[in-house]
């Protein structure tokens with residue numbers, strides 16, 4: 168990306184010359200980028216998806232559990248793209264902490280899922296501690312989503 172002659176890294180150039188219209192105002196691409204969800208909003212969505220995964224798997228609705236497992240992987244990985252300070256931890260989380268859950272869903276193994284789930288809850292809280300948000304204590308949800316039928 169760095170121009171050999173000028174030494175300018177085009178990724179570092181401000182994108183302020185390009186304006187986009189949100190229907191109410193004109194925004195620079197930097198302003199638009201800053202309006203994208205941060206870790207807080209992404210985590211809230213991740214937690215909702217995790218809740219759906221939990222109730223789908225415990226109801227043994229495996230196609231739905233598989234769907235939530237896959238999309239959760241995608242959202243977890245995306246959070247680290249938007250916030251690179253979490254990239255190394257997120258890679259470890261996905262490869263080590265989350266993988267047993269994924270495997271249990273692929274094997275349609277409810278007992279395996281429940282064992283992997285308890286481990287996952289501990290690991291989520293471990294990473295929250297690591298990043299100074301240990302007060303965001305994750306726990307197993309008790310309220311199934313009312314808008315999806317896993318029976």
Ligand code: HEM
Nearest residue numbers: 206207210211213214217253256257260291294298300303
């Ligand atoms: C399935 C896995 C996970 C779940 C269910 C989960 C759940 C949550 C929840 C419910 C919140 C509070 C969101 C809000 O309402 O504002 C949160 C925040 C947060 N989580 Fe997670 N989390 C997970 C994995 C991780 C991992 C692996 C990391 C780090 C590598 C992480 C780092 C954070 C951070 C830093 C915040 C605070 C957001 C901020 O500072 O803006 N979480 N998480």
